[in-house]
Amino acid sequence: MRSTAVAALGVTAILALSACGGGSGSSTSDSPTTVPSTQGDGKTLTVWVMDGDYTDATLDAINTSFTKATGAKVDIQIQQWEGITTKISTALSSKDTPDILDLGNTQVPGFAANGGLLDLTPYRDDLKQGRTWLPGLEEPATVDGSLYAVPGFAGARAVIYNKKTWAAAGVTKAPTTYAELTAALDKVKAANPAADFSPFYLPGQYWFAGMQWIWDAGGEIATKDGGTWKGGFSSAAAQKGLTGFKTFQNTYSTPASRTLDVLVPDQTQLFADGKTSAILATAGSIGLIQKANPKITDLGTFPFPGTSGKSQPVMLGGSDWGIATKSDTPELALQWTKIAGSPDIQDQYVFGKDGWIPNSTEAIKAAQTAGLTEQQEGFFAGALTSKATPAAAQWPTVEGDKSINQVFSAVVSGAKSPADAAKDFDAHLGSTLAS
Numbered sequence: 001m002r003s004t005a006v007a008a009l010g011v012t013a014i015l016a017l018s019a020c021g022g023g024s025g026s027s028t029s030d031s032p033t034t035v036p037s038t039q040g041d042g043k044t045l046t047v048w049v050m051d052g053d054y055t056d057a058t059l060d061a062i063n064t065s066f067t068k069a070t071g072a073k074v075d076i077q078i079q080q081w082e083g084i085t086t087k088i089s090t091a092l093s094s095k096d097t098p099d100i101l102d103l104g105n106t107q108v109p110g111f112a113a114n115g116g117l118l119d120l121t122p123y124r125d126d127l128k129q130g131r132t133w134l135p136g137l138e139e140p141a142t143v144d145g146s147l148y149a150v151p152g153f154a155g156a157r158a159v160i161y162n163k164k165t166w167a168a169a170g171v172t173k174a175p176t177t178y179a180e181l182t183a184a185l186d187k188v189k190a191a192n193p194a195a196d197f198s199p200f201y202l203p204g205q206y207w208f209a210g211m212q213w214i215w216d217a218g219g220e221i222a223t224k225d226g227g228t229w230k231g232g233f234s235s236a237a238a239q240k241g242l243t244g245f246k247t248f249q250n251t252y253s254t255p256a257s258r259t260l261d262v263l264v265p266d267q268t269q270l271f272a273d274g275k276t277s278a279i280l281a282t283a284g285s286i287g288l289i290q291k292a293n294p295k296i297t298d299l300g301t302f303p304f305p306g307t308s309g310k311s312q313p314v315m316l317g318g319s320d321w322g323i324a325t326k327s328d329t330p331e332l333a334l335q336w337t338k339i340a341g342s343p344d345i346q347d348q349y350v351f352g353k354d355g356w357i358p359n360s361t362e363a364i365k366a367a368q369t370a371g372l373t374e375q376q377e378g379f380f381a382g383a384l385t386s387k388a389t390p391a392a393a394q395w396p397t398v399e400g401d402k403s404i405n406q407v408f409s410a411v412v413s414g415a416k417s418p419a420d421a422a423k424d425f426d427a428h429l430g431s432t433l434a435s
Contacts, residue, residue, distance in 0.1 A: 033122040035338045038331045040072025045332050046098040048079050048091075053102055053153075053319050058349040065345075066336045072329075074336070092116030092324055099327040100336060103149060105318045106389050106396070108141045112148035113393035118323040118330060121146045127338055131360035136316025136386030143391045149320035150341045153356035156314045156386065157208060158378035159200075160285060161278040162271070163298040165192070174302040174378075181305055185252050188277050200252040201276035204409035205261040205402075208315045209280050213248075214241035215313040215387050216306035221404075222390045222429055229392055229433035231426025233407065234419070242411050242418040244307060249412045258413040261405060272296060280304060282317070283379050301378025303385075313387040318357075357383045392433045403428050 045066075049059065063074040077098065079087070085107065091097050092111060103111065111117050120127065124147045137151035166172070166184065169191035175181040185199040192199070202209060211221065219238030222229045232238055249258065268285045270276050272292035279285070286299055303311040321340055323333045339345060346358040351367045357380055358364060364380050372380055389395050398404055407425040410416040416424070 034126050035123050035334045036331045037335065038070065040070040040329065040332045043072045043329055043332065044075050045072055045100065045329055045336055046075045046077065047100040047102075047336065048077050048088075048098045049102045050084070050319070051078050051080055054350075055354050057353045058345065061349050062336065062340050062345055065339050069339075070332060070335060072332050089114070089116070092326070095326065097324040097326045099324060099329055099333040101322050101324065102152065103320050103322045105137050105140045105149075105151070105154075105316065105320050106399075108149045108320055108322060109143050109391040110393045110396060111322065112143045112146075116322075116325055117148040118325050118327070118333075119146050119148060120150065120323065120334075123147075123334060123338075127341060128360075129338070129342055131343060131362045133360050134316060134357075134364075134383060134386050136314070136383070136388045137318050137320060137359055139388040140391050141320050149322040150337050151359035152319035152321050152340060153350050153354070153359060154316045154318035154383050154386070155282055155284075156316055156357055156379045156383040157280050157282055158301045158303050158314075158382045159278055160271070160281055160289070160378075161300050161302075162296065163300045164296075165274075165277040166300075174300055176302070176305060177309070178305045178307045182248075182251075185278070189252065192277070196254060196256075196275060198253045198257065198270075198276040200248075200278045201257060201267050201270055202249045202253040202280065203260040203262055203267065204249060204258040204412040205405040206280070207404045207408050210242070210245045210408040211315055211387070212280075212304060212306070212312035213245040214238045216308045216310075217241035217244065218308075222392070222433060224390075224392075229390060229430060231422075231429035233422035233429075234426050239418050239422065242408075242422065245408065246412045246418070259409050268292065283376070286375055299375060301375050303378055303382035311382060311385050313385045314382045316383060316386045316388060318359075390433065394433050394435055397432050397435075398429060401432075 059076055063076070066072065066074060088101060088111065092114070093116065108117070127150050133151045134154055137154055141147060141149040141151065166188060169187040171184040171187055175184050188199040217237045217240040219235050219241050220232040222231050233242070267279050267281065268288040269292055271279055272289050289299065290296055303314070306312040321337045323330065323337060327333050341359060343363065346360065346363045347366050350356050351358045351363065358367065361384055364384055367380060403425060407421045410421045411418050
């Protein structure tokens, strides 16, 4: 049974924590506050961790440091992905809620808006511990300017290419500019003229990829103006990005791919079958390709170069640590969360043991200095320029109805002009995010 910790909170902590939660985006004070140090002898912190996110070594390191500092114990409860959103929603509204939850970065706005997560804004600077969090993790954890979760780790997309196929076409170095990329793909295309071969397989519904073009051009999915979300696909920058995505897709991917997504057919299987020489995918796809075709051993990676002269911003997936508003031990939860996001845990465990992309630019650069494999380098370098979906409670609805998939597919297939597709999607986006 959990004890009621509110009576034990110090005066400073009460002032800071009493205004937390509710998703209002407001607090009695947003001045910097240090995460309180408190003893927790005889108490147990409950932490929900998603299956596969962290190794036992990492969790043990966090718990050992936490128990040494506070005397409190930790009950780690591994959660399965099936039905997790409903399970978390139910748990956050109950009196027996877990204290800390391992959340997908894009899940945070919805749970924050429903009042389920503690407002961590007063502790933002202390929780960062002198580091710069990746925007793709921090942005969705920040709702109306208030912080509701601490970044844990990231997963990014990069170009995966068959070095043997490229070398046979005369390309021996990974491109670093958009012009070098298209020149390389032109050579691969000329050397592989089969109608069902894609120099770069890029299905039209692949909105994660399409957004990289829009962000690279300076566009946004949506922006908030006066409390109202407004779709951004009709902006001049987004239109430039949409047009660029269509040009690249139509030039280097097969016509049949214009109305497809990455799963049917599976783009990793197409790669394994030799039907393409490059895809944009997460690091896990390397293992899938090699499992499907063990003969493919010479794979390279690089961040997708943009026409802006920089790497295209990537959509980060990943994990954030949220603290339940109804936690009976908010001070202890804050201490555990600070340790989980600390430089030591990020450098030595999240990267060093788990192999994830850590939560800050400094941690990524430390990993690059420590030494990455050639295959890791593309993903870590790509994550240094990241973006995220709007921090809106209803964003999952947009992903769920696949309207964002269809806007890209409609453009690359020619079913709609970029302007018409954008106009329709912006209207849908505005009404959905406002509901």
